[in-house]
Amino acid sequence: MTCRSLQLIAILTVGVVTFSACGSSSSVEPAAEPVPTPTEHVARALRDITVPRTPERVARGQYLTEGLLQCFVCHSERDWTKPGAPPVPATKGAGAVWLSKPWLVAVNLTPDVETGIGRWTDDMLLRAICEGIGHDGRTLHPQMWYSSFRALPDEDAEAVVAYLRSLKPIRRSLPQTRIPEDEAKDLDVPEPLMAPVPLVTSHDVVQKGRHLALLADCAGCHTSWYTPKNPGLFGGGNLVTRGERKSYSSNLTSDPSGLAHYDENIFREVMRTGQAKGRELSPIMPWTVFKNLSDDDLNALFAYLGAVTPAKHVIDNIDAPSACTICGGVHPLGKYNRPRQRTLVNYHIEMVESGSARIGLMTDSGFAR
Numbered sequence: 001m002t003c004r005s006l007q008l009i010a011i012l013t014v015g016v017v018t019f020s021a022c023g024s025s026s027s028v029e030p031a032a033e034p035v036p037t038p039t040e041h042v043a044r045a046l047r048d049i050t051v052p053r054t055p056e057r058v059a060r061g062q063y064l065t066e067g068l069l070q071c072f073v074c075h076s077e078r079d080w081t082k083p084g085a086p087p088v089p090a091t092k093g094a095g096a097v098w099l100s101k102p103w104l105v106a107v108n109l110t111p112d113v114e115t116g117i118g119r120w121t122d123d124m125l126l127r128a129i130c131e132g133i134g135h136d137g138r139t140l141h142p143q144m145w146y147s148s149f150r151a152l153p154d155e156d157a158e159a160v161v162a163y164l165r166s167l168k169p170i171r172r173s174l175p176q177t178r179i180p181e182d183e184a185k186d187l188d189v190p191e192p193l194m195a196p197v198p199l200v201t202s203h204d205v206v207q208k209g210r211h212l213a214l215l216a217d218c219a220g221c222h223t224s225w226y227t228p229k230n231p232g233l234f235g236g237g238n239l240v241t242r243g244e245r246k247s248y249s250s251n252l253t254s255d256p257s258g259l260a261h262y263d264e265n266i267f268r269e270v271m272r273t274g275q276a277k278g279r280e281l282s283p284i285m286p287w288t289v290f291k292n293l294s295d296d297d298l299n300a301l302f303a304y305l306g307a308v309t310p311a312k313h314v315i316d317n318i319d320a321p322s323a324c325t326i327c328g329g330v331h332p333l334g335k336y337n338r339p340r341q342r343t344l345v346n347y348h349i350e351m352v353e354s355g356s357a358r359i360g361l362m363t364d365s366g367f368a369r
Contacts, residue, residue, distance in 0.1 A: 043133045044192035051122045051158040053165060061163025064156055067292035068216050069149070071160075074098070074106040078283075084274045085283035094170040099243030104141055105177045112169035125161045132190040139187045141179055146190060148217045153199040209304025212297055222249045228328030232311030237324070237331045240284050247282040247317055248331045255310035267302040268295060282317070313337060
């Protein structure tokens with residue numbers, strides 16, 4: 001399963017209450033309370049709406065599509081021979097087959113009438129992006145991040161549609177996604193959006209960063225959703241694959257095993273250049289689109305990550321995977337995650353905590369090769 005498919009996990013505990021008949025020598029066992037089942041949602045009906053396509057709205061849509069939302073990382077071919085594997089310009093938005101799952105296809109988002117979205121209505125696009133329902137009524141695979149994109153303010157969602165309409169049509173036929181039966185049976189209709197989603201107007205930089213991180217699905221990769229024990233939100237250690245390429249996600253919290261040695265300037269530089277102290281970030285980390293974010297947005301993301309509860313979880317792709325006692329999984333440097341044991345990594349952490357070292361060799365970005 002993808003790192004998105006388990007990003008939001010709800011655990012529902014049902015309490016059992018026992019009653020006895022008052023004033024009676026015998027008790028009557030009450031009927032068992034029904035166990036709540038997940039709500040079965042029905043996709044909302046399509047609306048007859050047209051998104052205004054002003055220059056300002058198209059520009060905003062381009063900023064979101066080619067940056068925070070990372071649309072063309074999936075909906076384009078990528079040049080894996082270049083740093084960061086940027087989208088191939090000639091295929092921008094024209095769709096692609098998912099490398100790790102050949103049955104999963106990112107559709108052609110250009111306005112080509114025959115092979116793209118040229119015949120889709122604006123609300124078909126909005127419903128697909130934010131509610132996970134395809135133009136033909138199918139539930140989309142959660143690799144399409146509708147669970148995150150549903151937080152898009154209406155104005156921003158419409159801006160994305162306006163920008164997609166402005167793309168040059170590219171005729172490119174692709175196969176239809178064929179979700180395997182064992183995965184398809186678990187795909188419920190996502191909850192429809194029945195109320196407007198307003199713009200985020202808070203001046204709190206941490207709250208702004210939280211909203212941006214949700215839309216970018218940072219936690220989807222940078223949290224150990226699949227290990228026996230979760231070291232914490234953004235604690236890293238999640239194995240992310242793209243075809244034959246794989247990388248374990250880094251710890252993005254402010255713990256010394258994470259980004260304690262970063263400041264705003266270092267964070268922006270890494271996101272803009274794909275270089276962490278001379279080491280190249282894995283192309284699985286889509287810095288080639290995050291580099292398009294404004295200084296304010298990158299600073300807000302960094303502020304939010306700094307406010308997240310620190311997770312002491314050492315991980316770095318410089319070593320062979322080994323067992324980790326903190327998350328219960330296996331990842332590079334896992335063997336060094338041993339509480340109160342003075343190892344090379346723990347010594348490095350002590351140096352950072354004491355202020356003796358600003359940046360250490362062992363806690364560089366977990367996405368560095």
